[in-house]
Amino acid sequence: MLGLDPDPSALWPDAETDADRQGSAAQRAGRAVLRHCAAVIDATATACVAVKLQLARFELLGAPGWEALNAVAEHAHERGLFVIADGKRGDIDVSARAYAAGLFAGAETPFGRIDGLGADLVTVNPLMGIDALEPFVATAREAGAGVLVLVRTSNPGAADLEDLRVDGGGAVWERIAAIVARLGAERVGEAGLSDVGAVVGATEPAHLVRARELMGGAVFLLPGVGAQGGRVEDLAPAFAPGRAGGLITASRSIVGAYLKGDNVAGSAHPGAMALAEAERLREAAWALSAQEPPSVSATPSVR
């Protein structure tokens, strides 16, 4: 799965044309980011099932960034890809509903209907508890979409709070996993997968087996492959429920493939190199998901 995390200073070479050099810096950057993202999508769509849009990069550009975000999501949908809005939002009920409406299907207002981003999946932050997650889950269900709850993230600092051991056994992240399993059990699809998934970093494979025990029916979003050091080969437990059980996301390793190794001068076409890297990751993941799944219990043991 393609992660789009567009850094205005590291876009593909043709992201801005001469005719585009007008308007404010944010407007120019917004157009260039859109062109860049569309080119990466076009180059790799055959090897991906989804794009993950890092909202921070778009938000940095203000209103033009938000326009670019909408256009990138629309372009990805036109290419047959799912759209994951990676915003990690989390807030009290009324605010969570506003975030969810904006990222999924929009909202009716006295001024008319306001379109949402139309995301298929949205990452959410569970720190504030179940009542902060429920509006996202409910809004996703109305839109036929899903949520991905941060359970055990891929950054080194994840250990500071997520790994704290809790009275009664387990870590904080295992309590979050139990919440995910409980919310997800309310709706399970034909493939045995629920519409409440989990973000489980690919950088700590030791957690994956336990995570799959706690969340048997959750789709796992697996960030951290590539630039953050995670290896596809370590991710087998994520695919225990089948090929759709894991979404391996790689951003910089695909988009920046043309700058690596024997192509340091960047002479090869970025698109061809990106496609090759995306296909390599896909094949590695599919090889894993074709293996005999490990034995897994789908019964959460806490809460």
Next chain:
Amino acid sequence: MLGLDPDPSALWPDAETDADRQGSAAQRAGRAVLRHCAAVIDATATACVAVKLQLARFELLGAPGWEALNAVAEHAHERGLFVIADGKRGDIDVSARAYAAGLFAGAETPFGRIDGLGADLVTVNPLMGIDALEPFVATAREAGAGVLVLVRTSNPGAADLEDLRVDGGGAVWERIAAIVARLGAERVGEAGLSDVGAVVGATEPAHLVRARELMGGAVFLLPGVGAQGGRVEDLAPAFAPGRAGGLITASRSIVGAYLKGDNVAGSAHPGAMALAEAERLREAAWALSAQEPPSVSATPSVR
């Protein structure tokens, strides 16, 4: 402190003029939200020190919402108010830097300088750990601004994770408090207050004494007064370091004051009622902060 949480279906009566009824629903809503927020600010600025902008409500409106957000922040600054961007963002390093740049001072790009929102304080979510907080703290310091870390939030679900008891003693939220104290100790201003503050819900006053023990130099943002049930009278511990130690935020109780009590028909001017409620809250808070402060130890006991 004034919370602005503009619901498009509950704006002040004159938020949209006849001349404004053009463009898309989001554009109309964005203009009306801006006019509403500016009117509330103008009505209450003399009784407030800051506005807290709930980003979810602006984000829902897409690009026009982001334009409105910037204009509201600018208007608040013109009226001499601090601006708190309540977005509760949290992400890995590179994304945290993008969020922080967007909310504080902006960023240099190959397309030119992109302005940030210019917030004076930003709420952040600490779930992902210290390395997800540090980019916000560093960026805030460069901008002469500060951060407010979610420590113990005001919603009922806060108990689900924040209140979990941790091996070695204390709750998850107390570990977060210790992180806040540690990050804040790096820079303490003349009044003894640091540039890393805490969000501590006004709905659980029992936590406030302990929170002040753990974070002696932190500014406390105290949401939950009014619509969520918190009472100003219970918040004395927050003001132990002095009047600037606590920021009581009220949103719906100020903005919607004209719809309450003996004014159910909404006949009185919304601005006059909002000002009266803001002044009532300010006087209650100042009465508290003038009291003898409770004895407080500023030494964090954990980590």
